[in-house]
Amino acid sequence: ATDGNPPVRRVSDWNADRLHDLATEHDTPLYVQDLDRVRENCERLVDAFSEADVRYAVKANTGRAVLEAVRDAGLDAECASAGELDRALAAGFAGDRLHYTAVNPPARDLDYVVGVAEAEPKLTVTVGAVDALDRLADRGYDGRICVRVNPGVGAGHHEKVRTGGAAKFGIPYGRAAQAARSAAERFDLVGIHAHAGSGIDSDQLDSHRELVARMGELARELADPGDDAPGDTDPDAPASLDLEYVDVGGGFGVPYREDAPPLDLPAVAEATREAVASLPAGVDLAIEPGRYVVADAGVLLTRVNAVKSTPDERVVGVDAGMTDLLRPAMYDAYHPILNLGGADGEPTPERRDATPVTVAGPICETGDTFCRNRALADPARGDLLAVGIAGAYGYEMANQYNSRPRPAEVALDEGIATVVRRRETLADLTTVERESERNSARDA
Numbered sequence: 292a293t294d295g296n297p298p299v300r301r302v303s304d305w306n307a308d309r310l311h312d313l314a315t316e317h318d319t320p321l322y323v324q325d326l327d328r329v330r331e332n333c334e335r336l337v338d339a340f341s342e343a344d345v346r347y348a349v350k351a352n353t354g355r356a357v358l359e360a361v362r363d364a365g366l367d368a369e370c371a372s373a374g375e376l377d378r379a380l381a382a383g384f385a386g387d388r389l390h391y392t393a394v395n396p397p398a399r400d401l402d403y404v405v406g407v408a409e410a411e412p413k414l415t416v417t418v419g420a421v422d423a424l425d426r427l428a429d430r431g432y433d434g435r436i437c438v439r440v441n442p443g444v445g446a447g448h449h450e451k452v453r454t455g456g457a458a459k460f461g462i463p464y465g466r467a468a469q470a471a472r473s474a475a476e477r478f479d480l481v482g483i484h485a486h487a488g489s490g491i492d493s494d495q496l497d498s499h500r501e502l503v504a505r506m507g508e509l510a511r512e513l514a515d516p517g518d519d520a521p522g523d524t525d526p527d528a529p530a531s532l533d534l535e536y537v538d539v540g541g542g543f544g545v546p547y548r549e550d551a552p553p554l555d556l557p558a559v560a561e562a563t564r565e566a567v568a569s570l571p572a573g574v575d576l577a578i579e580p581g582r583y584v585v586a587d588a589g590v591l592l593t594r595v596n597a598v599k600s601t602p603d604e605r606v607v608g609v610d611a612g613m614t615d616l617l618r619p620a621m622y623d624a625y626h627p628i629l630n631l632g633g634a635d636g637e638p639t640p641e642r643r644d645a646t647p648v649t650v651a652g653p654i655c656e657t658g659d660t661f662c663r664n665r666a667l668a669d670p671a672r673g674d675l676l677a678v679g680i681a682g683a684y685g686y687e688m689a690n691q692y693n694s695r696p697r698p699a700e701v702a703l704d705e706g707i708a709t710v711v712r713r714r715e716t717l718a719d720l721t722t723v724e725r726e727s728e729r730n731s732a733r734d735a
């Protein structure tokens with residue numbers, strides 16, 4: 292069904308006239324998220340992993356319109372916090388399609404989740420520490436549980452996003468079987484889970500294979516603990532555990548660089564099937580990508596408001612900053628940038644010289660740059676720049692540092708534009724303070 296569907300949407304594939312119109316109408320910085328592309332990405336995942344349960348890692352983009360599109364495409368929701376779970380519920384995910392994956396869950400989150408589970412008993416809670424099991428039992432929870440394992444192997448585009456190996460996540464592989472058995476005594480154990488990291492590209496497929504192989508092995512061990520000597524039944528062997536699924540995580544990378552090849556999804560699916568070797572009868576495979584679903588469905592539009600040459604570089608000042616898109620400052624992440632032109636009296640970008648420029652935002656941090664000395668069609672004041680592949684971990688990581696209101700986001704649905712997150716105002720910046728002041732005046 293997805294034949295002929297380009298495997299990555301480059302920033303140059305967007306309709307430039309449309310982006311100009313949206314920037315004029317809604318002002319900049321502006322996120323544009325194309326729901327049609329989100330749906331195509333979901334379809335491609337479901338096609339490639341036809342026999343797996345596909346879950347969307349909500350953290351990549353929690354916008355209501357995105358969640359609804361993903362829900363309609365048939366994916367489940369993997370939620371990392373009470374807030375994400377709350378959003379997924381509001382977007383209409385049924386209880387049996389909700390997965391709460393807790394990492395050091397705050398007490399308040401556990402209280403909330405246990406409350407939700409009373410109404411939605413098919414929700415699954417994934418825990419990565421024995422303490423979390425105890426804390427759930429203390430709250431009277433006895434529902435569906437999945438045990439998160441640290442597979443001992445990590446991968447990802449940056450050390451800060453490797454979750455397997457030396458990281459805080461999951462129960463160490465060597466102790467996982469024991470933890471799963473103890474979980475099964477108190478809860479309805481339905482699955483085991485592992486996630487290697489985020490932004491795994493074709494070069495890192497070996498880590499993915501290794502993780503999958505280890506999880507397959509663990510599932511077999513749990514199903515058949517006494518299989519060392521076939522035929523023998525060891526009276527002391529632990530009971531066999533019937534899992535519903537083995538979740539091997541997400542992390543599928545997208546090619547941010549213009550010359551990077553897209554991930555060959557059918558090949559990843561095939562590698563996954565091979566690596567798992569076999570799963571006990573009735574146990575399904577599950578995956579939970581976030582970035583892959585939304586990354587190339589989004590762009591960030593920003594306007595050039597100053598251009599200056601320093602002895603070291605040509606600095607193009609734009610109205611978006613690290614507060615709007617944190618990834619370059621936080622991970623040195625590369626995002627493609629295209630000059631869409633529009634400056635008064637300037638030639639179209641195609642007729643300008645490619646010039647090495649540093650694109651910098653308005654934040655008082657030296658790291659507030661989107662690129663350094665990168666060749667762009669020489670930007671001028673008033674030009675519109677499109678920062679590509681910004682749909683994942685873009686708006687989600689936006690913040691109000693330097694007292695900057697967060698940008699607006701527009702969703703395109705079959706070409707129709709709707710503001711799905713309005714631009715914040717200066718008044719929004721102080722809402723919580725003013726409410727506190729009012730409350731303390733009342734209490735006094």
Ligand code: LLP
Pocket residue numbers: 348351369392452454486488489490491540541542543579580581582583618622683684
């Ligand atoms: N499952 C779990 C348990 C995760 O922790 C994550 C991501 C995912 C799934 C989805 O990974 P994805 O398919 O999106 O790679 N802010 C960083 C990415 C952090 C990802 C954290 N966990 C970035 O902008 O690169």
